[in-house]
Amino acid sequence: xxxxxxxxxxxxKVGQRRPWPRVVVDASVWTFAAxxxxxxxxxxxxxxxxxxxxxxxxxxxxxxxxxxxSLDCPNRSFPSVxxxxxxxxxxxxxxxxxxxxxxxxxxxxxxxxxxNRWGVRFPLGxxxxxxxxxxxxxxxxxxxxxxxxxxxxxxxxxIIEPGHFRFTASGETVVxxxxxxxxxxxxxxGLMTGASLARGVQLAxxxxxxxxxxxxxxxxxxxxxxxxxxxxxxxxxxxALLAELERLANHLGDIGAICNDASFAxxxxxxxxxxxxxxxxxxxxxxxxxxxxxxVPGGVSRDIGADGVQxxxxxxxxxxxRFPALVELYDNTASLQDRTVDTGTLxxxxxxxxxxxGYVGRxxxxxxxxxxxLAYPPYDSLRFDVPVLDEGDVxxxxxxxxxxxxxxxxxxxxxxxxxxxxxxxxxxxxxxxVRESMAIVEGFRGDVLVWLRLRxxxxxxxxxxxxxxxxxxxxxxxxxxxxxxxxxxCNKSFNCSYSGHDL
Amino acid sequence: MRKLLFESVFRQPLTxxxxxxxxxxxxxxxxxxxxxxxxxxxxxxxxxxxxAGSCNGCELEIHALNNAYYDIERFGLRFVASPRHADVLMVxxxxxxxxxxxxxxxxxxxxxxxWVVAVGDCARNGGCFAGxxxxxxxxxxxxxxxxxxxxxxxxxxxxxxGLLALLERADAGAVTL
Ligand code: SF4
Numbered sequence: 001x002x003x004x005x006x007x008x009x010x011x012x013k014v015g016q017r018r019p020w021p022r023v024v025v026d027a028s029v030w031t032f033a034a035x036x037x038x039x040x041x042x043x044x045x046x047x048x049x050x051x052x053x054x055x056x057x058x059x060x061x062x063x064x065x066x067x068x069x070s071l072d073c074p075n076r077s078f079p080s081v082x083x084x085x086x087x088x089x090x091x092x093x094x095x096x097x098x099x100x101x102x103x104x105x106x107x108x109x110x111x112x113x114x115x116n117r118w119g120v121r122f123p124l125g126x127x128x129x130x131x132x133x134x135x136x137x138x139x140x141x142x143x144x145x146x147x148x149x150x151x152x153x154x155x156x157x158x159i160i161e162p163g164h165f166r167f168t169a170s171g172e173t174v175v176x177x178x179x180x181x182x183x184x185x186x187x188x189x190g191l192m193t194g195a196s197l198a199r200g201v202q203l204a205x206x207x208x209x210x211x212x213x214x215x216x217x218x219x220x221x222x223x224x225x226x227x228x229x230x231x232x233x234x235x236x237x238x239x240a241l242l243a244e245l246e247r248l249a250n251h252l253g254d255i256g257a258i259c260n261d262a263s264f265a266x267x268x269x270x271x272x273x274x275x276x277x278x279x280x281x282x283x284x285x286x287x288x289x290x291x292x293x294x295x296v297p298g299g300v301s302r303d304i305g306a307d308g309v310q311x312x313x314x315x316x317x318x319x320x321x322r323f324p325a326l327v328e329l330y331d332n333t334a335s336l337q338d339r340t341v342d343t344g345t346l347x348x349x350x351x352x353x354x355x356x357x358g359y360v361g362r363x364x365x366x367x368x369x370x371x372x373x374l375a376y377p378p379y380d381s382l383r384f385d386v387p388v389l390d391e392g393d394v395x396x397x398x399x400x401x402x403x404x405x406x407x408x409x410x411x412x413x414x415x416x417x418x419x420x421x422x423x424x425x426x427x428x429x430x431x432x433x434v435r436e437s438m439a440i441v442e443g444f445r446g447d448v449l450v451w452l453r454l455r456x457x458x459x460x461x462x463x464x465x466x467x468x469x470x471x472x473x474x475x476x477x478x479x480x481x482x483x484x485x486x487x488x489x490c491n492k493s494f495n496c497s498y499s500g501h502d503l
Numbered sequence: 504m505r506k507l508l509f510e511s512v513f514r515q516p517l518t519x520x521x522x523x524x525x526x527x528x529x530x531x532x533x534x535x536x537x538x539x540x541x542x543x544x545x546x547x548x549x550x551x552x553x554x555a556g557s558c559n560g561c562e563l564e565i566h567a568l569n570n571a572y573y574d575i576e577r578f579g580l581r582f583v584a585s586p587r588h589a590d591v592l593m594v595x596x597x598x599x600x601x602x603x604x605x606x607x608x609x610x611x612x613x614x615x616x617x618w619v620v621a622v623g624d625c626a627r628n629g630g631c632f633a634g635x636x637x638x639x640x641x642x643x644x645x646x647x648x649x650x651x652x653x654x655x656x657x658x659x660x661x662x663x664x665g666l667l668a669l670l671e672r673a674d675a676g677a678v679t680l
Contacts, residue, residue: 117600123636154605157584159552159562162602183601184556187637202631209560209656253566272570279567289658290560499558 014070018225018437022055022068030071031079033058038084043355044470045440046449047081047088048463049095051125054078055463056088057438057449059355064373068438068451073101080106087354087470098189099125110138113182113502124190142168142176150484154183161498165487172483177476184502192462197223197297197428200459204450205292207464208500213246214443215450215464215500216295221376222452223297226437227429233420235299236378241415242282242291242300243441244408245312248319249278250444251401251408254495258398259330261488262339270326274319281315284308299425309416316409327402340395344478344490347392354474357446357467359400360494364392370442382414392478397493430457443467445497466500547579548670551589551613555606555645556596556638561623561656565593573659580666586613591669594646595622595656597629598639610646618649618669622662627651 013023025033033056036042045057045066055070071078080103082089092103093112100122102109116134120127147168154162164180188203195203204219205212217239224231256271283289285308294300330336346356351364361368369386371379387403389396436453446467453460475494479487552565568575569582583589586609598606610619621642624630629640642648652665 115601117603118636119600120636154602155553155586155609159554159565159582161554161557161559161562162605183605184554184596184599185601185637186556186597186599186632187635188632190637191632191635199631206558206560206631206655209558209563212558212560253563269571272567273572276567276570276572283658290563290656292560292655497559499556 018228020066020068020438022070022436022438024070024072027071027079030056030069030081031084033069034079034081034084034088037081037088040353043352044081044085044087045355045447046451046463046465047091047095048451048465049099049101049124050461051099052076052101054095054101055451056081057451057465061352061368066374066438066440076100077102077104079104082106082108085353087473090473091469097121098123100128101125113185115182118187123187124193137180139166139178139180140176144170144175146170147175163498167484167487169484172485174479174482174484174487177479177487179472179476181472181498182502184499186499186503188503189461189463192459195459197454197457197459200452200462201296202293204462204464205295207503208466208497209290210250211246211443211445211448211466211497211500212290212292213242213295214441214445214448216293217243218439218441218443218448218450219452219462219464220295220297221439221441222437222450223428223454225439226435226452226454227297227431229298229426229428231299231426232423234303234422235424235426237415237419238300238304238424239295240378240382241304241312241412241419242286242294243443244411244415245278245282246291247444248405248408248412249275249282251405252278252319254492255326255330255398255401255405257495258340258394258489258492259336261492262336264333264336267326267330267336270322274322274326277315277318281311284311296425298428299423301425303424304419309419312412312416316412319405320409323405330398330402337395339486339489340398340493341393343394343486344482344493345391345393346474346478348390350474350477351392354470356470356474358442358444358471359397359404360446360467360471360474362386362388363396363400365390368447370440370447374440376441378415382411384411394489394493432456434460445495446471448500464500464503466497466503468496468498468501471496472501547581548591548666549581549583549589550591550593551583551586551609552593552595553586553606553609554595555602555626555642556599556632557623557625558596561595561625564656564659565595565622565662567659568662573663575663586610589613589617591618591620591666592646593620593622594642594648595626597625597632597635598642598645600637600639603639603645606642606645619646620650620652620665620669621648622652622665623657624653624655627653630655 043059045059047056057068059066082092083105089108096102097111097114119130150167153164162183166178168176201219205216207215252271252275256268259267279289282291285304286294346364348365351361351366367388372386384407434455438451440447440449449465451463626642632638633640650669
């Protein structure tokens with residue numbers, strides 16, 4: 001069996017040196033890689049375009065080796081990966097919408113992000129005029145006696161992001177769910193092009209509001225790797241502190257919100273209070289409740305003072321005091337378990353096929369956690385467990401979050417007690433020639449990937465891949481044969497990002 | 504389980520802790536807000552939130568208004584599921600071109616009299632997404648706006664302040680905090 005190393009030896013090594021190689025390959029090697037993905041020997045981490053090139057990030061699950069393979073597309077097309085490996089399909093549709101590079105042989109050539117409203121087609125490629133009239137979007141067919149459709153969105157009933165869900169149901173049972181996304185597409189890849197690193201990190205931090213730390217973290221790590229920049233130890237630890245606070249706040253919010261969708265508002269109220277205590281501590285320590293714009297290339301923009309440390313410790317103590325009782329309440333409430341156990345089950349093989357990140361993957365037997373598998377500092381020197389379950393239902397996704405809350409509490413303790421002294425930021429060199437790199441950071445939702453190429457210190461191309469790209473399609477799969485009323489529970493237990501996905 | 508349930512109901516976590524410095528300010532603000540709402544609308548004000556392309560950061564803080572610290576419902580202010588039940592549209596995001604029509608339709612589905620509050624820097628003028636091929640840039644480019652609440656995202660207290668300003672000055676035309 002060829003390893004990723006063999007594959008990279010076949011191609012022509014280019015620019016990117018750290019931390020993983022990138023090679024330019026020909027169409028046959030590209031297709032070979034797609035077949036290996038389809039056989040499950042490798043996982044797809046990302047697939048993105050440039051005006052005349054496509055790139056694919058691949059990981060060998062056995063060895064945690066990662067490589068980027070690139071294919072030039074002089075004819076404005078490339079052999080479809082999605083034809084062999086379904087997780088690539090939406091990514092290919094997005095590449096076509098943005099760059100006009102078509103995936104040859106793809107079973108799904110419908111637009112994805114492009115709703116024909118931009119006034120232009122292929123905005124990042126050879127721009128052409130939009131179609132005079134948008135063709136109606138063809139939802140996939142589901143036929144049979146007594147089936148009916150339920151259309152939901154883009155404006156939902158709650159305070160949530162916009163997207164469209166098309167259910168086909170037989171009575172109460174969902175036969176098929178199809179998502180249509182792209183409503184919050186802001187053209188971030190386009191705005192990144194030509195931007196400075198300072199503006200780039202600002203955009204990265206506004207890609208998905210709940211993962212503002214994770215995005216700034218991944219972006220900054222990519223920029224630093226490209227520039228061979230080593231940042232101060234104190235900044236390394238502060239970044240992990242920020243990331244764990246973000247994880248803690250989001251998991252607490254999610255646990256409550258999932259229970260709320262099972263009409264257990266009591267859990268929601270208590271978890272909401274704990275979440276708020278984390279946000280207030282973060283606000284006291286870093287001047288912003290969501291900790292936005294704190295991580296920047298070169299380090300962090302704000303240091304933490306003694307009162308900040310104290311605010312965080314106080315919030316943690318309070319969570320330690322209150323959280324166990326809430327967990328017990330969850331565990332002992334039959335009416336709640338009745339809704340979450342065996343609901344929306346994601347089978348481990350499917351989680352593996354889609355390389356599902358975060359609690360979605362880890363509740364379905366996938367052990368990947370970028371903090372452990374890729375062991376970037378300071379996590380390589382911190383003690384923590386990566387909780388994994390096999391059940392794959394809503395309940396399992398709740399329990400992974402519960403365990404991760406406990407792990408984050410312990411990680412924050414370790415970080416605060418070992419916080420090195422010294423500067424928190426270092427000068428970012430301009431880096432004259434072309435520099436490129438990639439970084440993967442574990443956000444609360446899963447692995448955030450950022451691939452970056454700089455020229456004369458400016459961003460020539462930046463691609464960010466949210467974990468949701470590989471989680472959204474799985475949500476479609478798990479809802480099948482559940483009742484319509486369980487959709488909110490399934491949806492909340494996934495909590496996919498719209499903005500991060502739509503970009 | 505029952506014991507636990509009652510314990511959690513009766514043991515109020517918030518009262519056991521020293522009040523946070525801005526709790527007093529929040530309470531004062533909230534009282535003023537409640538009075539203004541009552542004066543203007545009788546008993547209640549219904550808010551429909553519309554995400555027209557935000558990063559979701561603004562939504563997270565709007566959610567926080569519902570938590571036990573801010574508990575916005577005490578003042579008769581509540582979030583409703585349908586624009587047809589709403590007095591106020593709270594709109595976030597730089598209005599993406601893909602959301603423009605949905606926002607317009609939501610606006611038209613909201614009965615008069617109605618107010619539009621644009622929440623966040625994006626909703627004011629597109630924020631850092633201004634100039635993109637994919638965004639319109641600011642809510643007022645699509646529907647008339649009565650109030651802008653700046654911030655990225657604005658903290659819950661800033662939103663309470665904004666709602667108060669809206670109720671007190673709603674007749675004076677568009678307000679900017
Ligand atoms: S104002 Fe800030 S928080 Fe709100 S949507 Fe825009 S980027 Fe996100």
